Amino acid sequence: MPAVAETLETLKSTQEGGYKWGFHTDIEMEFAPKGLNEDIVRFISAKKNEPAWLLEWRLKAFAIWQKMEEPDWAAVNYPKIDYQDAFYYAAPKQKIAPKSLDEVDPELLRTYEKLGIPLREQERLQGIAVDAVFDSVSVATSYKERLGKEGVIFCSISEAVHNHPELVRQYLGSVVPQGDNYFAALNSAVFTDGSFVYIPKGVRCPMELSTYFRINAQNTGQFERTLIIAEAGSHVSYLEGCTAPQRDENQLHAAVVELVAMDDATIKYSTVQNWYPGDSEGRGGIYNFVTKRGACRGARSKISWTQVETGSAITWKYPSCILLGDDSVGEFYSVAVTNNRQQADTGTKMWHIGKNTRSTIVSKGISAGQGQNTYRGLVKISPKATGARNFTQCDSLLIGDQCGAHTVPYIENRCMSAKVEHEATTSRIAEDQLFYCRARGLNQEEAVGLIVNGFCREVLKELPMEFAVEAQKLLQISLEGSVG
Amino acid sequence: MLKIENLTAEIDGKQILKGITLEVPAGEVHAIMGPNGSGKSTLSYVLSGREGYEVTGGSATFNGQDILAMEPEDRAATGLFLAFQYPVELPGVGNANFMRTALNAIRRARGEAEVDAMQFLKLSRAKIKALQMSEDMLKRNVNVGFSGGEKKRNEVLQMALLEPKLAILDETDSGLDIDALKIVADGVNAMRGPGFSALVITHYQRLLDHITPDRVHVLMGGRIVKSGGPELAHALEAEGYAKVAA
Numbered sequence A: 001m002p003a004v005a006e007t008l009e010t011l012k013s014t015q016e017g018g019y020k021w022g023f024h025t026d027i028e029m030e031f032a033p034k035g036l037n038e039d040i041v042r043f044i045s046a047k048k049n050e051p052a053w054l055l056e057w058r059l060k061a062f063a064i065w066q067k068m069e070e071p072d073w074a075a076v077n078y079p080k081i082d083y084q085d086a087f088y089y090a091a092p093k094q095k096i097a098p099k100s101l102d103e104v105d106p107e108l109l110r111t112y113e114k115l116g117i118p119l120r121e122q123e124r125l126q127g128i129a130v131d132a133v134f135d136s137v138s139v140a141t142s143y144k145e146r147l148g149k150e151g152v153i154f155c156s157i158s159e160a161v162h163n164h165p166e167l168v169r170q171y172l173g174s175v176v177p178q179g180d181n182y183f184a185a186l187n188s189a190v191f192t193d194g195s196f197v198y199i200p201k202g203v204r205c206p207m208e209l210s211t212y213f214r215i216n217a218q219n220t221g222q223f224e225r226t227l228i229i230a231e232a233g234s235h236v237s238y239l240e241g242c243t244a245p246q247r248d249e250n251q252l253h254a255a256v257v258e259l260v261a262m263d264d265a266t267i268k269y270s271t272v273q274n275w276y277p278g279d280s281e282g283r284g285g286i287y288n289f290v291t292k293r294g295a296c297r298g299a300r301s302k303i304s305w306t307q308v309e310t311g312s313a314i315t316w317k318y319p320s321c322i323l324l325g326d327d328s329v330g331e332f333y334s335v336a337v338t339n340n341r342q343q344a345d346t347g348t349k350m351w352h353i354g355k356n357t358r359s360t361i362v363s364k365g366i367s368a369g370q371g372q373n374t375y376r377g378l379v380k381i382s383p384k385a386t387g388a389r390n391f392t393q394c395d396s397l398l399i400g401d402q403c404g405a406h407t408v409p410y411i412e413n414r415c416m417s418a419k420v421e422h423e424a425t426t427s428r429i430a431e432d433q434l435f436y437c438r439a440r441g442l443n444q445e446e447a448v449g450l451i452v453n454g455f456c457r458e459v460l461k462e463l464p465m466e467f468a469v470e471a472q473k474l475l476q477i478s479l480e481g482s483v484g
Numbered sequence B: 001m002l003k004i005e006n007l008t009a010e011i012d013g014k015q016i017l018k019g020i021t022l023e024v025p026a027g028e029v030h031a032i033m034g035p036n037g038s039g040k041s042t043l044s045y046v047l048s049g050r051e052g053y054e055v056t057g058g059s060a061t062f063n064g065q066d067i068l069a070m071e072p073e074d075r076a077a078t079g080l081f082l083a084f085q086y087p088v089e090l091p092g093v094g095n096a097n098f099m100r101t102a103l104n105a106i107r108r109a110r111g112e113a114e115v116d117a118m119q120f121l122k123l124s125r126a127k128i129k130a131l132q133m134s135e136d137m138l139k140r141n142v143n144v145g146f147s148g149g150e151k152k153r154n155e156v157l158q159m160a161l162l163e164p165k166l167a168i169l170d171e172t173d174s175g176l177d178i179d180a181l182k183i184v185a186d187g188v189n190a191m192r193g194p195g196f197s198a199l200v201i202t203h204y205q206r207l208l209d210h211i212t213p214d215r216v217h218v219l220m221g222g223r224i225v226k227s228g229g230p231e232l233a234h235a236l237e238a239e240g241y242a243k244v245a246a
């Protein structure tokens, strides 16, 4: 489990401060030529030995993307991205695809150990299946056999394309179509890897599934694609963690995540996002422009998003739920931290279509330094969604007087019998709270950490236990030096 | 021993403490009484290092250490404890977690081993039992939704857990029912010993019926205007500040 090991690491590093995941791995890499055009799309597809239908699918996405305009409605500011000035494919050089961890380059294994994710130990000790994505490709998926016994498929999406083409073909783009938005179109054209999960009918996935994303190479975008399918009556909990080296230039991360839940299925998707946030002057950092969407297709299905977003220079994402099945449930629990010059525009979209669909949104935004934090949410209720209910709570916490918090809730209710509730608060860490903690022996940083964790409690308790501990420490680290 | 000499302090440029001199030898409990607004809480905040309370002159040492030069948390680590007149609410922060974090912060500063969640649970249960409180206290968020009396009891529980060398209790008796008053007093008395001293700020003799002070000081207008034995508190109760201080 990344969480456990990383927590220990993190604990050790709290004294030093700074971003401790910022190291770089020296390894021989293979790149696509710089820039983006149809040939690059073909190059990626060829590298991955993809079937013709997928290449066509990519090319269609690329054609759509070329006709699209980069959106500018989010409350974030960044210099124009030069899409020709980046690499769209970077992979550790390996002669043949590794069949087991023994064939993986030891330098890579060491990188993951350093990140607190010893892939081997993982396999033996922790009982949590991990897929690790390094730059553009997946390097290892552990526990494959154990999961296989239950009929669970957990592998890289490239592998799934080869081994389970019918599933990929049926579901890829079925929740987030190629032309959904600018970054989703870009991703559809050039996605390089990501995770694939399939839980058969009635199966409760016997362990937490986890993917660890790592951007290493310079000037490389990361475009991963994740697809999770939960058949009727199944259950899965999936976690993702992210880090990147410390660099002066910005790097683009534009992922797409699609979830499909059939009748009575439950998908719990948790993210701890800690991409490099840039330095205190705002140099460098990841642009995290991500499309995440889940479709509750079946009756009584449930999709629950939990995210703790502490990293990235800019975060722009709205994990959403399409509540198609009657009595289906969508949840969104979010903590977003912006410190120094970080900007976050995040929230969710809950689209109620089926009868008696329910959604809960709990958003906790924390702004410090000159950070800007926007909650943007849409609750949309269709005329047929009788008895639909939504509860939204948005709380903002300000630390210092140079940061900002903004709440932009949209409600489109076209059903008389639906109920929508919205609550919002903005507060500051009070001087008396800090003093009370310090008078009890906590230093300033610990006091802030404790108060912030208290503020986020409703969200943190949704995370799997080990992740919650990691997230708490991460919150404290990302707010270091923000008070006093 | 706590030694305060000619201490002056101001808030927002307004002088509140106008030269306080006071000694509390190790093992002694002193009471401070005085009218509303005389500077009792100000003194307690100055001693524990609250921001905005500016020391303009004089000194305060605890066992020879200049406490005024220290951060609040370092004062706590050397054994200073303030039971707040108005305990602060910390939404979402579990009381047990808060107290364990505090205990471990102090233990760490003293070079002692930290206690884990299980050890803490055992320790806190014992203290709660001794103070005849309910274990519910541990599960709730720090002071959130606590009644006035529960907040005060929670302060005493924290004191019992952190085992300070010098405790300042700022009107910890206010708002307590008769039984709770006795429990709180027992809590303080249980800590009495050569390694513990206390400054008990109160308006009422009834607390001092349970905690017999070694000395009583009267604070008025930012100065100690009179000091005496326990009988001074009785005189105050009978005759009022104006007459006694005159």
Ligand SMILES: Nc1ncnc2c1ncn2[C@@H]1O[C@H](COP(=O)(O)OP(=O)(O)OP(=O)(O)O)[C@@H](O)[C@H]1O
Residues within 6 Å of the ligand: B011, B012, B014, B016, B034, B035, B036, B037, B038, B039, B040, B041, B042, B043, B085
């Ligand atoms: N933040 C502040 N700004 C301005 N004046 C203040 C502030 N805090 C306290 N004071 C003033 O300082 C004086 C002393 O206040 P303090 O709280 O120390 O009194 P006290 O003796 O504890 O009174 P009580 O018995 O009512 O608790 C009062 O006149 C009060 O109004």
Ligand SMILES: [Mg+2]
Residues within 6 Å of the ligand: B040, B041, B042, B085, B170, B171
């Ligand atoms: Mg007072």
